[in-house]
Amino acid sequence: MKQDKDWESMKHTAFSYSFTPREFFFFLFKKPKCPKCGEKMIRKKEFFSTKGKIPGTFTQELANVKDDKVKYYYYTYTCPVCGAKYTLGELAQ
Numbered sequence: 580m581k582q583d584k585d586w587e588s589m590k591h592t593a594f595s596y597s598f599t600p601r602e603f604f605f606f607l608f609k610k611p612k613c614p615k616c617g618e619k620m621i622r623k624k625e626f627f628s629t630k631g632k633i634p635g636t637f638t639q640e641l642a643n644v645k646d647d648k649v650k651y652y653y654y655t656y657t658c659p660v661c662g663a664k665y666t667l668g669e670l671a672q
């Protein structure tokens with residue numbers, strides 16, 4: 580799959596944050612504790628890449644930007660005690 584390989588090595592043309600409104604609220608105002616042991620969780624920024632926009636997320640800043648390869652940032656939370664890992668989306672439900 581040569582085409583996919585080209586895409587893999589291609590530079591990102593835009594970036595965004597893959598928050599839903601609910602996740603964004605959680606991100607701003609909540610300090611999550613581990614669902615298993617109650618410890619305060621550590622937030623980490625990660626990203627993945629997509630072709631084009633993801634519907635239902637905050638992508639307004641992409642309106643006039645090429646979206647051939649979009650770098651989406653998202654956040655995960657890890658418990659320092661038991662090692663449990665959750666995405667922001669999972670915790671915000």
Ligand SMILES: [Zn+2]
Pocket residue numbers: 613614615616617618658659660661662663
């Ligand atoms: Zn834990």
